[in-house]
């Protein structure tokens with residue numbers, strides 16, 4: 001593959017948020033894959049709601065992203081052209097902190113209400129990025145196994161609450177830029193080879209092994225959710241994506 005063919009987010013279209021307002025909500029935008037996804041959306045003119053369970057960590061990340069964006073813009077405008085060969089003009093979007101804790105369904109409900117009160121009826125991109133991996137067995141206060149709730153049940157609830165903002169009556173199924181729902185999945189879904197019973201919390205021993213099976217199960221469910229959503233809402237592009245094995249920050253222990 002030549003260097004021209006390598007995907008480079010810098011070459012994606014740059015929106016002018018004053019003329020073409022696009023709204024995104026990403027969970028876990030303060031860290032890892034979510035941090036850099038938020039950075040690129042912001043750089044490309046998106047209004048981004050950054051969902052996080054810790055206000056301090058998330059607002060700090062938002063400040064860092066703004067600083068990083070400034071540095072990147074300086075480099076971009078001197079050397080980068082878009083897909084049409086034109087010099088890029090960058091007008092950054094907006095970043096808003098949205099409190100959300102996925103192990104608490106009430107918090108998910110509250111986050112959706114806050115989003116809907118701030119953004120009246122528009123959501124173009126919903127990214128279910130936040131996730132936990134291979135944690136020891138524990139139940140949330142909603143009585144779900146924590147990986148299943150964080151990685152799929154809460155994302156499903158959030159989607160349910162916000163789906164109307166993604167399907168305005170005027171949206172045409174053939175739109176060239178359909179709304180999108182993205183689930184961060186994992187190759188670990190392949191660890192699950194058998195029928196999943198939602199009532200089976202997979203609390204088995206040794207936990208060292210079963211916590212990986214529970215992770216794979218939660219990631220497989222994410223893929224099923226994307227598939228079901230794409231059937232039910234053909235006007236929305238719903239996908240699940242494995243981000244590869246990436247260590248965005250040295251402190252990220254699982255890479």
Ligand SMILES: NC(=O)c1ccc[n+]([C@@H]2O[C@H](COP(=O)([O-])OP(=O)(O)OC[C@H]3O[C@@H](n4cnc5c(N)ncnc54)[C@H](OP(=O)(O)O)[C@@H]3O)[C@@H](O)[C@H]2O)c1
Pocket residue numbers: 027028029030031032033034051052053054057100101102103128129130131132133150184185186187242243244245246247248252255
């Ligand atoms: N990195 C990889 O190699 C890889 C591979 C396959 C799949 N994935 C998937 O890609 C996604 C991002 O991975 P990553 O490596 O970027 O992970 P990460 O750096 O560990 O970040 C995970 C994010 O999820 C948030 N989060 C966790 N529990 C939460 C909760 N209860 N409520 C709200 N937010 C919560 C974390 O918030 P805090 O900062 O507050 O903890 C953090 O922002 C995950 O879904 C993961 O399963 C990653």
